[in-house]
Amino acid sequence: MSDNNNNHLVLEKFLPYRLSYLTNIISRSLARLYSEKFDINPHEWRIMANLYRYPNISAAETGEKIAMDKVAVSRAIKSLCDKGLLHKIFSKEDRRRSVLNLTKEGADMYQQIEPLVTCYEDSLLQSLNSQELSQLDHLLSKLTSHVTED
Amino acid sequence: MSDNNNNHLVLEKFLPYRLSYLTNIISRSLARLYSEKFDINPHEWRIMANLYRYPNISAAETGEKIAMDKVAVSRAIKSLCDKGLLHKIFSKEDRRRSVLNLTKEGADMYQQIEPLVTCYEDSLLQSLNSQELSQLDHLLSKLTSHVTED
DNA sequence: TGAAATAAGTTTCATTTGTAACTATAATAA
DNA sequence: TTATTATAGTTACAAATGAAACTTATTTCA
Numbered sequence: 001m002s003d004n005n006n007n008h009l010v011l012e013k014f015l016p017y018r019l020s021y022l023t024n025i026i027s028r029s030l031a032r033l034y035s036e037k038f039d040i041n042p043h044e045w046r047i048m049a050n051l052y053r054y055p056n057i058s059a060a061e062t063g064e065k066i067a068m069d070k071v072a073v074s075r076a077i078k079s080l081c082d083k084g085l086l087h088k089i090f091s092k093e094d095r096r097r098s099v100l101n102l103t104k105e106g107a108d109m110y111q112q113i114e115p116l117v118t119c120y121e122d123s124l125l126q127s128l129n130s131q132e133l134s135q136l137d138h139l140l141s142k143l144t145s146h147v148t149e150d
Numbered sequence: 151m152s153d154n155n156n157n158h159l160v161l162e163k164f165l166p167y168r169l170s171y172l173t174n175i176i177s178r179s180l181a182r183l184y185s186e187k188f189d190i191n192p193h194e195w196r197i198m199a200n201l202y203r204y205p206n207i208s209a210a211e212t213g214e215k216i217a218m219d220k221v222a223v224s225r226a227i228k229s230l231c232d233k234g235l236l237h238k239i240f241s242k243e244d245r246r247r248s249v250l251n252l253t254k255e256g257a258d259m260y261q262q263i264e265p266l267v268t269c270y271e272d273s274l275l276q277s278l279n280s281q282e283l284s285q286l287d288h289l290l291s292k293l294t295s296h297v298t299e300d
Numbered sequence: 301t302g303a304a305a306t307a308a309g310t311t312t313c314a315t316t317t318g319t320a321a322c323t324a325t326a327a328t329a330a
Numbered sequence: 331t332t333a334t335t336a337t338a339g340t341t342a343c344a345a346a347t348g349a350a351a352c353t354t355a356t357t358t359c360a
Contacts, residue, residue, distance in 0.1 A: 008202070008203060008264070009199055009203075009264055009267065009268055010203065011196065011199055011200060011203075011215075011216060014267075014271060015176075015271050015274055015275065015286075016173075016176045016177060016180050016270075016271065016274075017196070017216075018290050018294070019169070019172065019173045019176060019290070020173050020176075020177055021217055021294065022169065022290060022293055022294045022297065023166075023169045023170050023173040024217075025294075025297045025298065026165075026166045026169060026170075026297055027166060027170055029297065030166050041346085043346095046161065046167070049159055049161055050161060052158065052159075053158060053159075053160065053161075058308080058309095059308070059309065060307085060308060060309080065161075066161060066167075067171055067174075069347085069348075070308080070309070070310095071309090071310080071311090071347080071348070071349085072346095072347075072348090073309090074308095074309060074310060074311090075310090075346090075347090077309095078310085090308095090309095094307095094308085094355075094356070095308095095354085095355060095356090096307065096308040096309070096354070096355050096356070097307095097308065097309090097355095098308080098309075114158070114159055117159065117164075118159055120166075121164060121165050121166065124165055124166075124293065124296065124297070125165065127292060127293065127296040128289070128292065128293075132285075132288075132289060132292070135282075135285045135289060136165075136289050138282075139278070139282060139285060139286050139289065140168050140169070140172060142277060142278065142282070143172055143274065143277065143278075144168070144171065144172045144175075146274065146277040147172065147175045147176055147179065147274070148175065191316090208338075208339095209338070209339065210337080210338060210339080219317090219318080220338080220339070220340095221317085221318075221319085221339090221340080221341090222317075222318090223339090224338095224339060224340060224341090225316095225317090225340090227339095228340090240338095240339095244325075244326070244337095244338085245324080245325060245326085245338095246324070246325050246326070246337065246338040246339070247325095247337090247338065247339090248338075248339075
């Protein structure tokens with residue numbers, strides 16, 4: 001029997017590779033659901049989803065909530081404003097802080113996108129039974145808290 | 151009680167977002183293990199890992215094995231060749247096909263990197279018990295085959 | 301006070317990445 | 331044979347991303 005690969009890393013079994021492969025396919029599939037039709041990118045979609053839930057927050061708060069770099073947030077916000085999907089003002093109390101809200105058009109668009117996206121998630125979740133779903137939830141939480149520990 | 155978020159997408163519970171968040175942290179941590187010290191990027195590292203295991207394969211076969219775009223493969227191969235880590239010739243039988251191999255320097259470097267990387271994977275895996283490990287393996291396989299179905 | 305430090309957001313520049321077009325070779329088929 | 335199509339790999343150009351510098355506003359504290 002061949003001992004060639006003994007003790008050596010096999011990419012297809014390597015957790016970071018497997019996670020990255022799965023995540024990339026899912027992210028691309030998800031983006032395809034809205035990118036062509038609505039002309040927004042994943043950063044923009046995440047910001048819209050977050051603002052739909054938490055109106056009136058600043059760019060910095062947005063970035064913190066969705067783990068996005070402040071430069072990426074700034075660019076996505078600019079793009080969303082240019083498209084008339086987002087309204088930005090600066091706070092009276094602290095004129096550095098932005099106050100962000102979806103416009104009517106932005107909220108309407110978001111409402112059209114949301115079912116497409118949740119439907120895609122449902123198709124993922126429906127490939128698992130209820131036990132597997134709770135295991136997945138548990139494992140993601142456990143791994144995530146492990147890698148984010150100080 | 152607030153009904154605000156009923157039926158609405160919550161990013162922190164959304165599977166594609168959770169996967170992407172976890173994967174990004176892991177990918178960055180992994181890259182940090184070798185990028186500064188050995189001056190290679192994740193594409194280059196994956197190609198090295200694959201060639202260490204499967205010598206004498208072509209760029210196209212490499213790309214297929216590690217799910218990497220042919221342009222990305224071409225660029226990473228060029229960079230590895232420039233650094234003297236990879237040796238590329240073209241096949242006698244089919245002069246379009248490349249035949250790739252790590253150089254002595256490339257193989258030596260890979261052997262230094264591999265334990266760093268497997269050690270990081272071990273730290274991830276050791277945060278789970280044996281039951282969770284087999285659940286994780288099962289879930290990743292199941293989700294991956296679900297999303298790669300035609 | 302007001303000088304220094306901090307914070308929010310933007311801009312700039314270099315690097316990376318993705319898509320499409322291109323070159324060269326090989327396979328197919330009229 | 332030779333015209334067409336397909337394949338391997340590279341190049342070129344545009345878009346996306348990341349790091350650092352910058353602007354403006356606020357806070358800290360000597």
